[in-house]
Amino acid sequence: MSDPVPERTSPLHAVHTELSASFTDFAGWQMPVRYTSDLAEHAAVRSAAGIFDLSHMAEILVYGTQAGEFLDFALAGRLSAIDVLQAKYSLLLTEGGGMLDDVVVYRLGETTFLVVANAGNREAACEALQSRAATFDVTVDDQSDDYALIAVQGPRSRAILEATTGISELSVPLDELKYYRAADAFFNGVPMVVARTGYTGEDGFELYLRTDAAVPLWRALSEAGEAHGLVPAGLASRDTLRLEAGMPLYGHELSTETFPVQAGLGRVVALTKEGDFVGRSAVEAGPAADARVLVGLVSEGRRAGRAGYALVSGDTEVGIVTSGALSPTLGHPIMMAYVDPALSEVGTELAVDVRGTRIPATVTTLPFYRREK
Amino acid sequence: MSDKTTLKYTPEHEWLDIDGDVATVGITDYAAEKLGDVVFVELPAVDSDLASGTVVGEIESTKSVGELFAPVNGSVAEANSAVVDDPSLVNSDPFGDGWLIKVRFTELPENLLSWDEYSALVGE
Numbered sequence: 001m002s003d004p005v006p007e008r009t010s011p012l013h014a015v016h017t018e019l020s021a022s023f024t025d026f027a028g029w030q031m032p033v034r035y036t037s038d039l040a041e042h043a044a045v046r047s048a049a050g051i052f053d054l055s056h057m058a059e060i061l062v063y064g065t066q067a068g069e070f071l072d073f074a075l076a077g078r079l080s081a082i083d084v085l086q087a088k089y090s091l092l093l094t095e096g097g098g099m100l101d102d103v104v105v106y107r108l109g110e111t112t113f114l115v116v117a118n119a120g121n122r123e124a125a126c127e128a129l130q131s132r133a134a135t136f137d138v139t140v141d142d143q144s145d146d147y148a149l150i151a152v153q154g155p156r157s158r159a160i161l162e163a164t165t166g167i168s169e170l171s172v173p174l175d176e177l178k179y180y181r182a183a184d185a186f187f188n189g190v191p192m193v194v195a196r197t198g199y200t201g202e203d204g205f206e207l208y209l210r211t212d213a214a215v216p217l218w219r220a221l222s223e224a225g226e227a228h229g230l231v232p233a234g235l236a237s238r239d240t241l242r243l244e245a246g247m248p249l250y251g252h253e254l255s256t257e258t259f260p261v262q263a264g265l266g267r268v269v270a271l272t273k274e275g276d277f278v279g280r281s282a283v284e285a286g287p288a289a290d291a292r293v294l295v296g297l298v299s300e301g302r303r304a305g306r307a308g309y310a311l312v313s314g315d316t317e318v319g320i321v322t323s324g325a326l327s328p329t330l331g332h333p334i335m336m337a338y339v340d341p342a343l344s345e346v347g348t349e350l351a352v353d354v355r356g357t358r359i360p361a362t363v364t365t366l367p368f369y370r371r372e373k
Numbered sequence: 374m375s376d377k378t379t380l381k382y383t384p385e386h387e388w389l390d391i392d393g394d395v396a397t398v399g400i401t402d403y404a405a406e407k408l409g410d411v412v413f414v415e416l417p418a419v420d421s422d423l424a425s426g427t428v429v430g431e432i433e434s435t436k437s438v439g440e441l442f443a444p445v446n447g448s449v450a451e452a453n454s455a456v457v458d459d460p461s462l463v464n465s466d467p468f469g470d471g472w473l474i475k476v477r478f479t480e481l482p483e484n485l486l487s488w489d490e491y492s493a494l495v496g497e
Contacts, residue, residue: 236436
């Protein structure tokens with residue numbers, strides 16, 4: 001047996017301990033899974049706001065005169081086309097057309113991009129970007145250890161940020177900042193990126209700044225949030241929030257063995273862009289015609305199908321659940337699953353094998369939950 | 374709420390409150406906290422026979438599924454319908470209103486833990 005990998009802790013670890021968080025190991029990081037109750041934290045994000053520590057996420061800076069062209073080659077999207085301070089969801093593909101990671105890319109300047117990768121894929125994403133950079137005038141710089149990431153998510157998010165002491169010099173006022181756009185700002189004199197992005201299906205912001213400013217920022221946000229019902233929220237609620245919002249999670253819905261089109265992410269691959277990009281020929285050829293596709297499923301009662309459970313039609317296994325939970329907002333079980341394409345139509349009746357009991361489940365449209373605008 | 378220090382425990386994080394030949398069984402606060410918010414509880418039917426160590430019920434949270442193991446050989450004298458109707462009782466009062474089943478047993482296993490032994494097991 002090899003020695004266990006030492007657990008990394010967030011720059012906010014002491015704050016979480018103060019708040020009596022329960023911790024979980026997530027991709028080698030010791031992160032808060034909940035502070036009080038998964039359901040209460042979930043509900044707070046839907047009705048007011050939650051504050052999340054996402055400092056385990058990987059921040060990779062890409063800069064140089066050819067940074068845009070490089071990302072067009074290294075990623076599936078056309079990143080050179082986005083504006084400065086615009087964000088874009090993209091994919092890092094393998095040569096074979098599978099998904100190595102899903103990332104959010106922020107253009108911080110004309111020739112500077114921030115690629116935010118999943119914590120569990122940090123090394124793989126960095127290695128892929130490095131190896132794809134060889135023929136470009138570009139630097140790939142893994143700054144994950146120097147960045148903290150705090151998310152404030154929920155309908156009260158903007159009011160909370162506006163009331164937070166210490167945030168100054170916003171390049172765009174928050175009431176004018178659009179979804180998937182970012183603003184430059186300072187917090188107590190420390191540069192910060194304020195992005196209107198998130199992973200909960202609610203309005204919200206993600207704040208990137210140096211690790212040494214993370215604790216004061218968390219405290220300032222918490223203080224401003226008190227009057228707005230802001231609660232600290234852990235990874236358990238983040239998972240049910242993203243599932244309700246129909247957002248895929250790497251390792252569950254996404255893998256190197258899955259093509260983007262199977263996951264409903266065909267639109268993320270810019271097949272119309274000029275020039276080659278890693279995975280292009282494989283994606284153009286596409287997966288086999290009978291390759292399973294991602295669907296949403298709902299069932300009745302309170303027993304949820306979970307990741308790994310089989311979906312059956314008659315006596316035939318026709319799919320597998322990748323994520324599932326009793327939806328806290330909707331009150332019934334929801335699942336994402338890969339199923340045979342012939343059985344992926346909305347309204348198709350299947351059954352999920354919940355530890356030996358077959359529970360009827362119906363294919364439905366994603367997302368399960370959409371906020372009122 | 375039962376006095377935690379006088380109960381018996383299993384390594385599967387269950388507690389037993391023994392009164393004559395009937396044991397009231399629940400899961401510990403440690404287990405409840407590890408599970409997170411409990412949203413579904415399935416318990417064995419009254420009068421069903423239980424074999425020690427076998428899975429006889431389920432405790433599901435938003436995050437995961439926990440199994441209820443029979444801690445003793447015996448038969449189910451009572452199942453807590455209140456906790457089936459309101460599974461959050463497992464979190465709010467694991468040693469009290471969140472009890473799960475009462476088992477009429479023939480004999481107690483020898484390997485039940487005391488509160489001190491159980492506390493040491495979960496590192497408290």
